[in-house]
Amino acid sequence: MKKTIKDIAEMTGVSPGTVSKVINNYSDVGESTRRKVQEALKKVGYRTKLHTKKNIIGVIYGGKVEFNHPFFVDVINMFSKEIGFLGYDLLFISRLVDNKDYLQRCKEAQVDGCIIVGGEESEQSLQELDRSDIPCIGIDIKLKGDSSSYIMTDNINLGKKVIEHFYLLGHREIAYIGGRKSAMVGSERTLGFHRAMTEFGLDAHEKWIEHGDFSEKSGYQAMKKILFQSDNIPRALFVASDLMAFGAMAAIKQHGLKIPSDIAVVGCDDIEISRYIEQPLSTMKQDKDKIGRLAAYMLIDQINGFKGTSSVIVDSELVIRNTCG
Amino acid sequence: MKKTIKDIAEMTGVSPGTVSKVINNYSDVGESTRRKVQEALKKVGYRTKLHTKKNIIGVIYGGKVEFNHPFFVDVINMFSKEIGFLGYDLLFISRLVDNKDYLQRCKEAQVDGCIIVGGEESEQSLQELDRSDIPCIGIDIKLKGDSSSYIMTDNINLGKKVIEHFYLLGHREIAYIGGRKSAMVGSERTLGFHRAMTEFGLDAHEKWIEHGDFSEKSGYQAMKKILFQSDNIPRALFVASDLMAFGAMAAIKQHGLKIPSDIAVVGCDDIEISRYIEQPLSTMKQDKDKIGRLAAYMLIDQINGFKGTSSVIVDSELVIRNTCG
DNA sequence: CTGAAAGCGCTTACAG
DNA sequence: CTGAAAGCGCTTACAG
Structure with a gap:
């Protein structure tokens, strides 16, 4: 009644x-x-x-993430399937020129909950939304609000697995290309790299460490720097995103070096293209389906007031293809 | 007031x-x-x-199109950018188990207009929406309603360009793998193929013509059939989607044949992966950015009552890479 | 700080 | 087919 x-x-x-x-x-x-x-x-x-209840979930892409982002598009695809079964539609909140207020837009549209995809913890309008009483799930972004939680790969452990693999392959000279440090995902991968290097008693050569913005181009530029600034070249390279790894591989080949015989490369994400490219990329696979499904169920639980769900760290897995031993 | x-x-x-x-x-x-x-x-x-006006555009994926569809994801990305600038958000209407009524859902959500992506003209719930007074734009689907229009590649001419290219390369034995005939896109490409063959005075060998459902797997199976059913093998192959072309190429290689020296292959769509795969695929490129932008402006015009915009046919372009001469 | 009451925008059973 | 009027759910200026 x-x-x-x-x-x-x-x-x-x-x-x-x-x-x-x-x-x-x-x-x-x-x-x-x-x-x-x-x-x-x-x-x-x-x-x-x-x-009246609208059965709408807001979807917000943080930072510069675009609709066709090779990693997130698969996460959201699975998310949308699961949440679609439960009767919800997805409202993609457009990024507006005048740095629109996401929170206000979500209230206007009366979304039942939100999923925030990527972006950086420091973004003002994401913080507002996080702190509001709208249930939110962050993917690869750490939300802290009372009605928020997040899902993130164990980025520190991820770095360890890569370094361990290189170590067992006999590589001691290891380079690293990280992402934006302002994003938690970026800083944690970098932290993981450093910790693992220390753990295995290896030196993190300063000239072999560069940072991009997760894009292919930035990976290319970072690798160029590494190859030109340093007298000797590294034997192995860990890159914090597959996209950047593509760029780095191009730079390595342009330099006349062979992968993996001269430099072994491991990327991170396992986006679809990584399997298809000329030289399929070894990479740290993040379980996109699992993340998407988790996000759906966690969000529904938040909406229904089961506060039990706290944040979730998911594990990653090394997929060996043709770019490392 | x-x-x-x-x-x-x-x-x-x-x-x-x-x-x-x-x-x-x-x-x-x-x-x-x-x-x-x-x-x-x-x-x-x-x-x-x-x-009150909601500034929401409904997005509906017809047929089996998924969120991460390699062609449509880029079209929608551009669409969302353009329409985002104009202050609209995008509501992705979920496909529901019980074959939910899209029209009703759009009315509930009070969308200002809709974009329908792919699918087949015969789908009941799409037709209802098409015939309603909600402005609709179809991408690769022919809408007929008074407040609807559509954008589609010139699929007939597309076939002609491919056959012409093969013809000039000296190929006379041409095979074809088409998509679902129930989709306009599929039937028109097939029609284009047949017309072009006739035009160039070539025989369309019945055993060299198969149909899939646009998916990679179906392309593989179709090519298997062509290779096994026929005594002699074709010299060239035109495939109505890149995804099916990937499958067909796998089948060709399994058969011990070389591309393009034994069989030349041309796909259709120019999805991103086509550029990256081991043997980059020659394909008929459809201008995804242009289509996305056109859709945004045509839809806004419909919403604002400028009826001038009728449907638009966009041209395609042969991109030659490594799979044809 | 609270409530009685006027009022707003809309709907709907009913009379003609 | 149409309108006068009762009524619904909510808001809001005002009195205490």
Whole structure:
């Protein structure tokens, strides 16, 4: 049975007008009355005619992530399938010229929850959304809000697995191309690299460490720097994204070096193209299907008020193809 | 100034109750009254509180198209950028188990317009949407409704270009793998193939013509059939999608034949992977950016009531890489 | 801080 | 087929 303001008023022994004021966040309501009414509203799941449940999930791409991002597109594909089965549609909030307020847009559209894909923890408008009471799930971005959680690959351990593999192959001279440090994903992979190097007693040669922005081009430029700045060349290279690895491989070949005999390369992500390219890339596979499915179920749990779900760290796996021993 | 039902009533010299009835499609209203009121509603752009403009575009994937479809993902990416600039968000309507009614979902969500991506003209729920008064743009699907238009590559001419290229290369024995005939895109490419063969005075060998469903696997199976069913093998192969071409190439290689020296292959779409694979695929490139941008502007024009925009046929271009002479 | 009451925008059973 | 009027769900200026 649909509840009205009047019902709530009766339940709480208060006038309909006062209930209306609570709903609309008027300031002239006593604190205890407000709480009492809010509880009742929540209990019966009160919704005004304009605010019926919309069954819409907001999707927000942080930073410079685009729609056709080779990693996230597969994550979101699986996410959309799972959440579609549960009756939800996906509202992709456009990035606007004037740095639009995501939170406001989500409220206008009355989304039931949000998924935030990539981007950086420092982005103002993402933080606002994170801190709001809209349930949010972050993919590769650490959300901290009370109604938020996130899913992220164990980026520190990921680095360790790569270095371990190189170590067992006998490589001691290892180079590294990281992503943007401002993104948690970037900084953690870098941290993982350094920790692993220390753990295996290897020197992280400063001239062999560069950073890009996860794009193919930036990987190319970073590798160029490494090859030109240093007198000797590394024997192995760990790159924090497959896209950057493609660029780095191009730079290596241009330099007249062979992969993997001169330099072994391991990327990170396992995007689809990595399997198809001329020389299929060895890479740290992140389980895109699992991440997408997890995100769907965690978000639904948040929406339904099962607070149990905290954040999840998923493991990664080395996929050996043709670019490392 | 916000108009109410009362204003409309005064404008048309009718009671507010009657206006309400027109708005809610009650049947007991006289035809002339109804028209008069509807005109007034339209003129002042009447919207009830529940029906303010939402600035949302519905996105519907027809048939089995998925979110990460290598061709459409780029089209939609460009579309979303353009339409995002104009202040719209994108609502991806989920495909539901019980063959949900797209039209109803679009009305509930009050989308301002729709883009329908792929799929087949015969799909019931797409037809309903097409025939509704919601502005729709079809990509690779022929919409016929009064408020609809579509964008499609010139698939007939596309076939001609491929055959012409083969012809000039001296190939006379040409095989063809088409897509689903129930999709306009599929049937037109097939038609284009046959017409071009006739035009160049070539025989379309029945055993060299197979059909898949645009997927990689179906291309593989189709090529297997062609290779096993026929005594002699063709010298050239035209495949109606890049994905099917990948499968066909695998089958050719398994058969111990070389591309392009034994069989020349040309695909269709120019998806991103085609450039990256071990043996980069020659293909008919469709201008994804242009299509995405066109779709955005045509849809906005429809929404704003500029009926001028009819459907658009875009041209394609042969991109020669390593699989044909 | 709270409620009684006027009012808004809309819908709908009913009379003609 | 049409309108006067009761009514619904909600908001809001005002009195206390």
